[in-house]
Amino acid sequence: MNSNVHFSVEYKYAEADGVKVFYREAGNPENPDLLLLHGFPSSSHQFRELIPLLADKFHIIAPDLPGFGFTEVPKEREYIYTFDALAKTIISFVDTLQMEKFAMYVFDYGAPTGLRLALKYPDRITGLISQNGNAYLEGLGDAWAPIRAYWADATAENRKVIHDAILHLEGTKWQYVHGVEDPTTIAPEAYYLDALLLERPGNKDIQLDLFLDYANNLKLYPEFQSFFRNTKLPSLIIWGENDPFFIPPGAQAFKRDNPNAVVELLNTGHFALETHVEYIAKRIKEVIGS
Numbered sequence: 621m622n623s624n625v626h627f628s629v630e631y632k633y634a635e636a637d638g639v640k641v642f643y644r645e646a647g648n649p650e651n652p653d654l655l656l657l658h659g660f661p662s663s664s665h666q667f668r669e670l671i672p673l674l675a676d677k678f679h680i681i682a683p684d685l686p687g688f689g690f691t692e693v694p695k696e697r698e699y700i701y702t703f704d705a706l707a708k709t710i711i712s713f714v715d716t717l718q719m720e721k722f723a724m725y726v727f728d729y730g731a732p733t734g735l736r737l738a739l740k741y742p743d744r745i746t747g748l749i750s751q752n753g754n755a756y757l758e759g760l761g762d763a764w765a766p767i768r769a770y771w772a773d774a775t776a777e778n779r780k781v782i783h784d785a786i787l788h789l790e791g792t793k794w795q796y797v798h799g800v801e802d803p804t805t806i807a808p809e810a811y812y813l814d815a816l817l818l819e820r821p822g823n824k825d826i827q828l829d830l831f832l833d834y835a836n837n838l839k840l841y842p843e844f845q846s847f848f849r850n851t852k853l854p855s856l857i858i859w860g861e862n863d864p865f866f867i868p869p870g871a872q873a874f875k876r877d878n879p880n881a882v883v884e885l886l887n888t889g890h891f892a893l894e895t896h897v898e899y900i901a902k903r904i905k906e907v908i909g910s
Contacts (some may be wrong), residue, residue: 659728663689758871799862799889
């Protein structure tokens with residue numbers, strides 16, 4: 621790649637499923653499409669450094685999920701925040717943008733959202749990058765213990781435990797710096813932006829509803845795994861191995877259903893792009909873009 625070439629990023633909105641979906645777009649539309657799906661508590665902002673590194677090979681689309689980033693959900697839409705609903709909106713979004721064939725990068729919440737999209741349109745998916753995007757029971761780490769208690773007994777008290785533990789600046793910062801070899805390499809604006817957007821009226825309740833609904837993702841794991849077995853897509857499974865939420869056995873499990881999957885563990889935490897973005901971009905081009 622010519623280091624002097626600059627790829628601009630455009631910031632757009634698309635109406636889909638009654639939602640004003642914010643998204644980032646870059647690259648030549650004639651290149652293969654790559655859909656980037658972010659996780660909690662972030663937005664497409666987490667891909668800010670990855671997008672320019674891939675824009676010479678891919679046409680990149682990175683939306684903000686409802687309840688995150690700059691996507692706007694009208695009050696009259698009476699949106700119910702579940703992973704089924706997030707997927708329905710993203711399915712409508714890719715239809716609106718007429719994305720007929722695309723590879724998909726999934727992270728955290730982007731995995732259960734994007735894999736529902738894959739079940740809906742299996743023939744559209746050309747490749748998969750899972751960066752700490754789980755689809756196996758063995759991938760759930762001990763950090764899920766309070767959330768599992770919330771699943772088992774959705775009381776106001778258990779809801780408050782989750783709220784008090786994570787839905788604030790320090791809880792967000794911890795997700796970015798935990799397991800990172802040198803925390804001074806983590807740009808503070810990333811977790812400050814996420815924490816600021818969490819403070820919007822009603823947003824913490826949205827997040828608590830999604831924590832509760834996450835239990836329904838586990839019920840779909842067999843279907844996701846069947847998709848991997850049936851398609852055996854080019855797949856790069858590249859994880860921060862020190863992630864307390866999604867642990868290395870969940871990455872290795874992908875090879876059980878797709879022996880061709882490339883699995884790599886990096887010495888970093890949950891938000892691997894904050895520390896290894898250039899390496900991850902290089903591997904995406906080698907495994908998915910070749």
